[in-house]
Amino acid sequence: MNLxxxxxxxLGAGVMGAQIAAHCxxxxxxxxxxxxxxxxxxxKSEITQKAIQHLQTIKPSPLGDKGVGQSIAALNxxxxxxxxxxxxxxxxxxxxKLEWKKSLYHRIAPHLAPHAILASNTSGxxxxxxxxxxxxxxxxxxxxxxxxxxxxxMDLVELIPTNLTDPVLMDxxxxxxxxxxxxxxxxxxxxxxxxxxxxxxxxxxxxxIEAERYQLPIDVVDDITGKKLGxxxxxxxxxxxxxxxxxxxxxxxxxxDYLPNDPFYPHFAxxxxxxxxxxxxxxxxxxxxxxxxxxxxxxxxxxxxxxxYVNSGExxxxxxxxxxxxxxxxxxxxxxxxDDPQGQFIWAIYRDLFxxxxxxxxxxxxxxxxxxxxxxxxxxxxxxxxxxxxQAGWQTIAKWIQEDIEQGNALSQxxxxxxxxxxxxxxxxxxESWSASLQRNLPYSQLAVYQRQxxxxxxLANKNEVKEAGDTVFETDQLRAWTLDSSILIASLKTxxxxxxxxxxxxxxxxxxxxxxxxxxxxxWSAEAPFSAGGDLKGFLEVYANLGAExxxxxxxxxxxxxxxxxxxxxxxxxAVRGYALGGGCETFLHVDRRVLHFETNVGLVEVKxxxxxxxxxLTCLARLCGQRAMExxxxxxxxxxxxxxxxxxxxxxxTNSAREAFxxxxxxxxxxxxxxxxxxxxxxxxNAKTMADSCYRPPMKKSxxxxxxxxxxxxxxxxxxxxxxxxxxxxxxxxxxAIAQVLCxxxxxxGTLINEDWCLKLEREHFVTLMGYEKTRERVQGMLDTGKPxxx
Numbered sequence: 001m002n003l004x005x006x007x008x009x010x011l012g013a014g015v016m017g018a019q020i021a022a023h024c025x026x027x028x029x030x031x032x033x034x035x036x037x038x039x040x041x042x043x044k045s046e047i048t049q050k051a052i053q054h055l056q057t058i059k060p061s062p063l064g065d066k067g068v069g070q071s072i073a074a075l076n077x078x079x080x081x082x083x084x085x086x087x088x089x090x091x092x093x094x095x096x097k098l099e100w101k102k103s104l105y106h107r108i109a110p111h112l113a114p115h116a117i118l119a120s121n122t123s124g125x126x127x128x129x130x131x132x133x134x135x136x137x138x139x140x141x142x143x144x145x146x147x148x149x150x151x152x153x154m155d156l157v158e159l160i161p162t163n164l165t166d167p168v169l170m171d172x173x174x175x176x177x178x179x180x181x182x183x184x185x186x187x188x189x190x191x192x193x194x195x196x197x198x199x200x201x202x203x204x205x206x207x208x209i210e211a212e213r214y215q216l217p218i219d220v221v222d223d224i225t226g227k228k229l230g231x232x233x234x235x236x237x238x239x240x241x242x243x244x245x246x247x248x249x250x251x252x253x254x255x256x257d258y259l260p261n262d263p264f265y266p267h268f269a270x271x272x273x274x275x276x277x278x279x280x281x282x283x284x285x286x287x288x289x290x291x292x293x294x295x296x297x298x299x300x301x302x303x304x305x306x307x308x309y310v311n312s313g314e315x316x317x318x319x320x321x322x323x324x325x326x327x328x329x330x331x332x333x334x335x336x337x338x339d340d341p342q343g344q345f346i347w348a349i350y351r352d353l354f355x356x357x358x359x360x361x362x363x364x365x366x367x368x369x370x371x372x373x374x375x376x377x378x379x380x381x382x383x384x385x386x387x388x389x390x391q392a393g394w395q396t397i398a399k400w401i402q403e404d405i406e407q408g409n410a411l412s413q414x415x416x417x418x419x420x421x422x423x424x425x426x427x428x429x430x431x432e433s434w435s436a437s438l439q440r441n442l443p444y445s446q447l448a449v450y451q452r453q454x455x456x457x458x459x460l461a462n463k464n465e466v467k468e469a470g471d472t473v474f475e476t477d478q479l480r481a482w483t484l485d486s487s488i489l490i491a492s493l494k495t496x497x498x499x500x501x502x503x504x505x506x507x508x509x510x511x512x513x514x515x516x517x518x519x520x521x522x523x524x525w526s527a528e529a530p531f532s533a534g535g536d537l538k539g540f541l542e543v544y545a546n547l548g549a550e551x552x553x554x555x556x557x558x559x560x561x562x563x564x565x566x567x568x569x570x571x572x573x574x575x576a577v578r579g580y581a582l583g584g585g586c587e588t589f590l591h592v593d594r595r596v597l598h599f600e601t602n603v604g605l606v607e608v609k610x611x612x613x614x615x616x617x618x619l620t621c622l623a624r625l626c627g628q629r630a631m632e633x634x635x636x637x638x639x640x641x642x643x644x645x646x647x648x649x650x651x652x653x654x655x656t657n658s659a660r661e662a663f664x665x666x667x668x669x670x671x672x673x674x675x676x677x678x679x680x681x682x683x684x685x686x687x688n689a690k691t692m693a694d695s696c697y698r699p700p701m702k703k704s705x706x707x708x709x710x711x712x713x714x715x716x717x718x719x720x721x722x723x724x725x726x727x728x729x730x731x732x733x734x735x736x737x738x739a740i741a742q743v744l745c746x747x748x749x750x751x752g753t754l755i756n757e758d759w760c761l762k763l764e765r766e767h768f769v770t771l772m773g774y775e776k777t778r779e780r781v782q783g784m785l786d787t788g789k790p791x792x793x
Contacts, residue, residue, distance in 0.1 A: 212304075523576055
């Protein structure tokens with residue numbers, strides 16, 4: 001089934017509704033956002049308009065660029081319900097009150113198009129109960145579609161059908177959410193809080209209970225349950241603060257209201273400490289205080305015994321630190337038999353988690369894989385509970401859990417299900433996972449959309465899968481050149497942060513040469529972000545220290561030569577980009593024939609932060625674009641606004657917020673592609689390279705272009721003076737700014753003088769080397785290497 005969704009309506013302009021609308025609009029889907037009618041006589045859609053305006057203030061930004069909010073239509077229920085007929089998908093995202101949702105469904109049902117899908121973004125209410133409020137024909141096209149907050153950045157979407165939902169439609173919707181919205185989908189059963197919140201929130205409650213039992217301070221608990229356990233850095237208490245204690249307890253209330261027969265039900269009670277904080281109005285980050293309180297730059301923690309805030313910063317003890325570095329089997333053995341409260345706490349939280357997951361697998365999920373993915377994609381865990389249990393030794397852990405149950409040490413006396421002890425070594429296999437409800441293993445979904453993911457996310461994944469994939473053509477310490485289908489060569493950087501040192505550049509140049517001789521195209525792609533953090537600063541500094549200006553000039557020549565090989569190769573070159581493409585990474589991005597960008601791509605020429613200028617052709621590319629604009633307008637002076645914009649971007653090291661902004665700021669060209677799902681990036685890049693090759697690709701011809709010259713220099717110097725007077729830049733920045741202006745304008749020549757790339761590249765090299773000669777530049781480079789932060793001098 002080919003599901004065509006051109007227009008989406010979102011009902012409810014609250015925190016989630018407005019951000020879901022923003023995410024869809026980011027991806028060029030037309031969105032109608034509805035909310036209650038305002039009392040204001042002059043503007044009945046004021047509530048919705050204010051919600052859209054509020055999107056501009058949220059951090060991290062839900063908007064891919066500043067224009068996204070302007071393309072969302074602000075509507076209200078009283079005046080605009082007839083416009084629902086225009087929509088192919090309607091997502092309801094109003095408050096979590098069953099009565100409110102029922103009332104709204106009765107209002108909107110007559111206005112839905114016959115083909116339209118209606119979905120609720122409820123975080124845990126019964127989808128079946130909601131569907132009973134709809135006419136039969138609507139119920140067939142109704143389901144739950146649960147986004148996680150913030151929708152732009154969280155991977156997980158839970159898709160929840162009822163017994164009436166058309167299964168063919170569900171498959172098509174899963175494909176749309178995966179490829180067009182860029183999300184990772186799991187199918188959840190229609191049970192309270194579905195999968196991720198059911199397990200994740202229960203785990204938070206169990207962690208609070210065990211922390212109290214073992215008398216651990218909240219900052220110690222967060223130190224243990226964050227990155228050191230392979231979870232989100234916000235860990236437990238800080239996550240509760242970020243989510244909002246009132247919001248968290250709202251999800252807990254669903255457990256309290258709808259799961260009276262859950263064996264863990266007594267532990268769903270609202271923790272007393274949270275009850276007291278809510279009564280005081282201390283709801284977490286949004287009120288300035290919760291489990292933590294920030295005063296200036298100082299962060300204080302709550303002492304739950306006296307309900308006062310005290311100094312924070314306490315960490316796990318040395319024994320626990322050592323324990324947390326062990327593989328899972330050794331880690332849980334040490335925790336199980338530890339005499340230390342911190343070790344005992346670690347065993348307890350995993351025992352409770354494993355126990356709860358095993359008890360409820362049959363009820364809430366089609367397979368164990370769905371629970372693991374839900375925690376990974378929805379809560380930021382590196383590994384799900386069943387993955388951890390299986391790695392730790394399935395039967396050993398099961399035996400220990402059962403012992404704790406029988407001895408009264410577990411939170412519930414409910415025995416583990418019989419399937420846990422059927423001789424198995426785990427629940428995951430190479431191509432399938434255990435389904436407790438079907439009593440057999442279930443394979444991964446075979447929907448066509450997943451054929452676009454060459455390296456699909458898997459449970460207990462082989463960490464060397466990408467390294468071992470395909471056929472290696474050649475490999476160095478810096479780069480692997482390989483192919484999946486013998487037609488397109490793939491170049492994958494292996495350096496830290498995919499930076500470019502001399503050997504990496506030579507390897508990339510070799511890949512271009514090999515691709516020209518034996519393949520139809522070249523794709524630059526790495527399995528993990530970033531695309532590239534740029535040039536090897538340490539290497540540049542060492543070359544200058546040991547070989548002086550002449551040695552650095554040779555390095556620059558190699559960098560520029562490699563970039564030009566990408567631009568003028570006889571075969572199409574494609575960059576598959578995700579994450580940061582900074583400095584030399586951005587220059588690589590600018591030189592290829594086509595850019596295939598994940599939506600979350602951050603591009604920028606950031607060399608000014610280290611006292612340098614872009615020296616690998618980046619400024620030359622921008623100068624050429626200005627020259628092309630001048631020729632289009634038949635007047636170089638008409639291109640000055642573009643020149644000024646590029647200049648400001650470089651001088652202030654602007655990094656784009658998204659792929660959309662990369663287009664807006666001129667780093668992308670017509671034909672470049674934005675891919676919402678990062679797992680499809682390589683597929684789309686290879687297909688683009690093949691299409692270009694099969695379409696009689698020819699590289700661009702080298703052409704002269706008009707220089708911005710003296711008029712451009714005068715304009716940019718005015719900007720420099722203004723920035724210095726406003727204390728935005730330093731004296732050293734003035735020197736850097738003059739050098740950048742010289743390259744962008746083609747030197748001190750008459751405006752309109754025809755220049756070429758070679759001329760600009762020569763200017764780049766000379767000014768790059770000159771700037772490295774300044775002590776303040778070298779201080780900036782060393783400062784970045786030492787601290788990872790820019791030094792202002």
